[in-house]
Amino acid sequence: MSKSLALMPIVPRGSLEAYVATINNIPLLTAEDEHALAVRYTAEGDLDAAKQLVLSHLRFVVHIARSYNGYGLPQGDLIQEGNIGLMKAVKRFNPDVGVRLVSFAVHWIKAEIHEYVLKNWRIVKVATTKAQRKLFFNLRRNKTGLNWLTADETAAVAKELKVPEAEVRRMEARLYSRDASFDAPSDSDNDDVFAPEHYLEDNRYDPARALEEGQYQARQEDLLLDAMTSLDERSKMILKRRWLDDNKATLQELADEYGVSAERIRQIENNAMKKLKTAILAA
Structure with missing residues (x-):
């Protein structure tokens, strides 16, 4: 269906009034005609039948799209998105369920328009779930x-x-809330214009900050190495295998090596962690 319908004028071009007038002249389908066309499409893959189903329901998309005028978005874009929802509905419509296509398509039309509104109403998304x-x-x-x-x-x-x-x-x-530009207007000569770029700084590459963070990291590593010397060899090896090696060992693997239970390995690990923490805080 997509290849044929992609050639259809589902996008309002030129005058919106002319587009609306055109689709309002497309005859509505009776329940019997609609069912027959839907059967032809679902059973035989008749793309002309799908096209007739879409065309005969375009006026309903316009009616739904007009209820979203308050978002300040182009009416033609809203109609276009709604038409995409209508096409998806036609593709999924089951004529044997016993409902009219317009009732089934409302959900799909609104879903596409909702998605468009949420993506374009603001730069920052206001609703995600x-x-x-x-x-x-x-x-x-x-x-x-x-x-x-x-x-x-x-x-x-x-x-x-x-x-x-x-x-x-x-x-x-x-x-x-309203979106605000990060940059000050390029054509503004007013010194009173205050934009986020004037007070938000990127300090990630500040040499002084990089030096400070490097010294802090080195100090923490020295404290950890000194604290590790206070542990017995088994505790030291368990911590190394559990936390410092690239391929970290599981509790059960260490339990099998030392001939004890996994719970005992966990206890040794916890006690060693407490000793390290005490030693580092006391340094």
């Missing part, structure tokens, strides 16, 4: 003004969506 996405779209739909939710409203939303109230407050803060 399934619960956060549900909360994001519910808050956007239910907020009627610019005022923050009251405590009672927050509790009601949290109860309805079965999420903690703290999660509702965090998502609301993300909705109110």
Whole structure:
């Protein structure tokens, strides 16, 4: 289906009004015609049947896409993403289930539009988990003004969506926030313009910091070597085999070598760790 449908005008070009007028002139299918076309596609792989199913439902995509106007994204892009969802729905539609294609396709159309909104509404993602996405779209739909939710409203939303109230407050803060550029405007001559690049520094390659970290690391290694000398040979070897070798030994492997239980090896290891910690802190 993808090769044929890829050639279809699913992307609104030119005037959006002309596109809408064009697809509104495409006849709707009766339940019998829709079923017959779906059977032809699923049973015979008839791509022309799939194309007719998609074309006859494009007007429903426009209707759904218009409900997302409040996100400030191009209407044509929203429709395009919804059309992709419609095509996915046609590919997965089972005519023998007994439901109309439009009812089945709503989920796929909205899923594609949701994904597009979340990727393009902000530079930084505001919702990553399934619960956060549900909360994001519910808050956007239910907020009627610019005022923050009251405590009672927050509790009601949290109860309805079965999420903690703290999660509702965090998502609301993300909705109110705005992206900020790291760099100052290139055409600005105003000394009062204050951008993150003016106060955020990258100190990873600072020579003084590198020297300090190197000296600290060397000091820690010296303390560890001195502390290791206070251990008996068996404890020292067990720690070395368990933590310092490239191919670290398991408790059972060491138990077999020393002829004791794995639990006994674990006890020796823990006691040795405690001695090391005491020796290093006392240095």
